[in-house]
Amino acid sequence: MLKIPFLDLPPLRGAAGTVRLPGSKSISNRLLLLAALAEGETRIEQLLDADDTAVMLEALRALGCAWHRGSDGSVTLRGLGGHLPVSAADCFLGNAGTAMRPLAAALALLAARDGGRYTLRGVPRMHERPIRDLVDALRGLGCQIEDLGQPGYPPLALCGPSPLRLAEPVRVRGDVSSQFLTALLLTLPLVAQQDVVIEVEGELISKPYVEITLALLARFGVQVQREGWQRFIIPAGSRLRSPGRLVVEGDASAASYFIALGALAASAEPVRIEGIGRDALQGDVRFADAAAAMGAEIRWLDHALEVKRGRWPLQGIELDCVAIPDAAMTLAVMALFADSPTRLTGIASWRVKETDRIAAMAAELRKLGAHVAEGLDWIEVQPLPAPAWQRAAIHTYDDHRMAMCFSLAALHPLAGAQPQALRILDPGCVAKTFPDYFETLFSLVQADPHDVPVLCIDGPTASGKGTLADQVAQRLGYAVLDSGALYRATALAAQCAGVSLQDEERLASLAATLPLHFDGGRCFLDDEDVTDALRAEAVGQGASTVAALPKVRQALHQLQLSFRRVPGLVADGRDMGTAIFPDSELKVFLTASAAKRAERRHKQLMEKGFSANITGLLRDLEERDARDKNRSASPLKPAQDARLLDNSDLDIEASVNQVLTWWSEGRPFPG
Numbered sequence: 259m260l261k262i263p264f265l266d267l268p269p270l271r272g273a274a275g276t277v278r279l280p281g282s283k284s285i286s287n288r289l290l291l292l293a294a295l296a297e298g299e300t301r302i303e304q305l306l307d308a309d310d311t312a313v314m315l316e317a318l319r320a321l322g323c324a325w326h327r328g329s330d331g332s333v334t335l336r337g338l339g340g341h342l343p344v345s346a347a348d349c350f351l352g353n354a355g356t357a358m359r360p361l362a363a364a365l366a367l368l369a370a371r372d373g374g375r376y377t378l379r380g381v382p383r384m385h386e387r388p389i390r391d392l393v394d395a396l397r398g399l400g401c402q403i404e405d406l407g408q409p410g411y412p413p414l415a416l417c418g419p420s421p422l423r424l425a426e427p428v429r430v431r432g433d434v435s436s437q438f439l440t441a442l443l444l445t446l447p448l449v450a451q452q453d454v455v456i457e458v459e460g461e462l463i464s465k466p467y468v469e470i471t472l473a474l475l476a477r478f479g480v481q482v483q484r485e486g487w488q489r490f491i492i493p494a495g496s497r498l499r500s501p502g503r504l505v506v507e508g509d510a511s512a513a514s515y516f517i518a519l520g521a522l523a524a525s526a527e528p529v530r531i532e533g534i535g536r537d538a539l540q541g542d543v544r545f546a547d548a549a550a551a552m553g554a555e556i557r558w559l560d561h562a563l564e565v566k567r568g569r570w571p572l573q574g575i576e577l578d579c580v581a582i583p584d585a586a587m588t589l590a591v592m593a594l595f596a597d598s599p600t601r602l603t604g605i606a607s608w609r610v611k612e613t614d615r616i617a618a619m620a621a622e623l624r625k626l627g628a629h630v631a632e633g634l635d636w637i638e639v640q641p642l643p644a645p646a647w648q649r650a651a652i653h654t655y656d657d658h659r660m661a662m663c664f665s666l667a668a669l670h671p672l673a674g675a676q677p678q679a680l681r682i683l684d685p686g687c688v689a690k691t692f693p694d695y696f697e698t699l700f701s702l703v704q705a706d707p708h709d710v711p712v713l714c715i716d717g718p719t720a721s722g723k724g725t726l727a728d729q730v731a732q733r734l735g736y737a738v739l740d741s742g743a744l745y746r747a748t749a750l751a752a753q754c755a756g757v758s759l760q761d762e763e764r765l766a767s768l769a770a771t772l773p774l775h776f777d778g779g780r781c782f783l784d785d786e787d788v789t790d791a792l793r794a795e796a797v798g799q800g801a802s803t804v805a806a807l808p809k810v811r812q813a814l815h816q817l818q819l820s821f822r823r824v825p826g827l828v829a830d831g832r833d834m835g836t837a838i839f840p841d842s843e844l845k846v847f848l849t850a851s852a853a854k855r856a857e858r859r860h861k862q863l864m865e866k867g868f869s870a871n872i873t874g875l876l877r878d879l880e881e882r883d884a885r886d887k888n889r890s891a892s893p894l895k896p897a898q899d900a901r902l903l904d905n906s907d908l909d910i911e912a913s914v915n916q917v918l919t920w921w922s923e924g925r926p927f928p929g
C-alpha cells in the first residue's frame with residue numbers, strides 16, 4: 259500500500275495478465291452487519307480487507323460482537339442474536355457510507371427497543387454527507403436520534419428506550435441514495451414482531467444495490483416481499499439466522515478499472531479479471547456492457563472475464579448510469595480515448611459521495627486538456643485529441659475512485675499523445691476499498707523501459723547510498739536496486755562453490771546464473787536467506803574484487819536493467835549513472851569523508867552484532883575505494899551530469915529531502 263504524497267505514473271503502452279479482485283465492499287459491509295446481528299456464528303471468506311471494512315469491524319467490536327480473522331483472511335463473527343451486550347458505544351466510521359447508514363438504523367432501532375446511547379461519527383467529509391432522509395424515517399418510527407453536529411448529517415447519537423410505531427408504513431426517500439432503504443431493510447427484521455412495511459418516496463435509484471440487500475437478507479433467512487420498487491414488506495416473525503459460511507464475490511466497481519484497462523490497452527493478450535461472473539449480485543457488473551458499447555471485446559467465463567481492445571478508437575456513448583453510479587466514473591475517463599462525445603446521465607448521487615464527484619471529475623479531466631460540460635446530474639466529456647493531452651497532477655479529493663479511474667489516463671500514448679508522466683496526488687486514498695490497487699495495476703501494464711524513470715545514487719562504500727535509496731524509493735513508491743548486493747552475492751556464491759576470485763570465466767558464469775531473488779526486503783540465494791551474510795565486510799571486499807572483472811560486470815548487466823519497471827526505480831551502486839542507466843533522470847553522487855564513513859560502518863556493524871574496529875574499517879574502505887576507482891571496468895566516478903552530495907554533515911532526513919527536491923525540480927507539474 260502506498261502512503262505517499264504523490265505517485266508519478268510513467269506513460270503506459272499496453273496491458274495483459276490476470277487480476278484477482280478484492281471482495282466487494284457493498285457485500286462485505288452488509289454481510290458484516292447481518293452476521294453481527296444474526297443468531298449463530300458466520301464465517302465470511304474473501305471479505306474485503308480495506309479501510310471501509312476495517313471501520314465496520316472495529317465498530318462491531320465496540321458494540322460487543324466478537325470476531326476473529328483466520329490465517330486465510332476469512333473473518334468469523336459470533337452473532338449477537340439481535341441483542342447488544344453494551345448499552346453505550348462510540349463508533350468512528352471514517353468515510354464509510356456503507357457502515358454509517360445501516361449502523362445508524364440498527365442502533366436507533368435497538369436503542370429504542372432495549373435502551374442505550376450510541377454515537378456514530380466519521381471524518382469531516384462524512385459529516386458533510388446527508389443522512390436526513392434516513393433519520394427522518396427512523397424518527398417516524400419512534401426512534402430518538404440526536405444531531406451532534408449540523409442537523410441532517412453525522413455525527414449522530416442513537417438513544418432509547420422509546421416506543422416504536424411499527425403499525426404504520428415507514429416512509430423513506432429513495433431518490434438520493436438507496437443506502438437509506440438498504441439500512442432499513444437490513445435492520446427492521448430486528449423488531450419485526452408484526453409485518454413491517456416500507457414505502458419508498460420518489461423514484462428509487464441504484465436498484466441493483468437494493469437487490470444485493472434483498473439477496474443477502476434471504477441468505478440470512480429473511481424473505482422480504484417486494485411490490486415493484488415502491489413497497490417492501492418484512493414479514494412478522496422475521497429473524498436473522500446465520501447461514502454459517504459465506505463467500506464474498508469480487509468487487510464489480512473495482513473490476514471497472516481493469517475492464518477499461520483491457521479495452522484500452524490489451525491488444526494481443528487479454529486482461530483476465532477473476533472473482534466475478536456475469537451472474538454477480540452487484541449491479542456494477544453491468545459496467546462491462548457499457549465498456550462493450552464503447553468498443554471493449556469481452557469474453558465471460560465462469561467466475562471471470564477476459565477483456566481486450568476491440569473497436570479503436572473507442573466510441574462515445576450516451577448512458578443513463580443510475581444503475582452503475584460508482585463504476586460509471588471509469589467511463590468518463592475512457593471517454594477521452596473515444597472518437598465521439600460521451601454523455602453520462604442519472605448521476606446525481608455523485609454529488610454526495612466521497613466528494614462531489616461531478617465537480618471533481620470535470621475539474622481533473624479539464625486539467626488533462628479535455629472539454630467537459632456538467633449539470634446537476636450529468637456530465638459530458640469530449641474526446642481528447644492527441645496534441646491536446648497535457649501533463650497534469652491529478653487531485654484525488656480523498657476519493658479512492660478518483661485515484662483509480664484517473665490512473666488510466668497514463669495510457670495516453672495509445673491515443674497518440676506525447677508520452678509524459680501523470681501525477682496522482684494522495685494515491686493512498688485507494689485504501690478505502692482497494693489497498694493494493696496500484697501494485698495490481700503495475701503487475702499488468704507495460705511501458706517502454708526508457709519511459710520508466712530511474713534515480714541513480716552512486717558513491718563510495720558506507721556513504722549512505724543504500725539508506726538514501728531505500729527512503730527515497732519509499733517516498734516515491736518506486737522499487738530499489740541494490741546493485742552492490744549482486745556483486746556481493748557473486749562473491750558469496752564463489753566462496754561457497756570454492757571458485758577462485760581471480761577465475762573470471764567461472765565467476766562470470768556464476769554471476770550469469772545466480773539463483774538470486776529479493777522478497778520483502780530480504781535477499782535469497784536459492785532458498786537460503788543471505789541478507790545478513792552479504793553484509794559481512796569480507797564479502798564486501800570479495801565483491802569489490804570480482805566487480806573489477808569486466809566479464810562479471812557484463813554478466814550482471816541485463817539483470818540490473820530488468821529492475822527498471824513501472825512505476826520507477828531508485829538504483830544504488832558505483833556505475834548506475836555512468837554505465838547501467840546513463841539516460842536516468844537524476845544522478846546523485848553521494849560522498850562523505852572516509853573518517854565519517856568508517857564511523858558509520860562501525861556503528862552499523864556493532865548494531866548488527868558483528869565485531870569491528872574503526873582503524874581496520876577505515877583501512878579496508880580506503881582500499882575498497884581505491885580498487886573501485888582505479889579499475890578499468892566501470893570505475894567509481896560521478897557521471898558528468900551527476901549532482902554531488904557530500905553528506906558528511908547531513909543527517910539521513912536532510913539527505914533524503916535534498917534528493918527529493920532535486921527530483922521534483924526536474925519534473926515540474928502544473929497546478
Ligand SMILES: Nc1ncnc2c1ncn2[C@@H]1O[C@H](COP(=O)(O)OP(=O)(O)OP(=O)(O)O)[C@@H](O)[C@H]1O
Pocket residue numbers: 718719720721722723724725726742798858859861862905908909910913
Ligand atoms: N547521512 C547520514 N548520517 C549518518 N549516518 C548515515 C547517513 N546515511 C547513512 N547513514 C548510516 O551509515 C551506515 C551505512 O549506510 P549504508 O549502508 O546506506 O551505506 P552504503 O553506501 O549503501 O554502503 P555500501 O556501499 O557498503 O552498501 C548505515 O548504518 C546508515 O544508517
Ligand SMILES: Nc1ccn([C@@H]2O[C@H](COP(=O)(O)O)[C@@H](O)[C@H]2O)c(=O)n1
Pocket residue numbers: 719720741742743745746798801802803805806830831832833834882886
Ligand atoms: N554498481 C556497483 C555496485 C557495487 N559494486 C562493487 O560491489 C562492492 C560491494 O558494493 P556495496 O555497495 O554493497 O558495498 C563495491 O565495493 C563495488 O566494488 C560495483 O562495482 N558496482
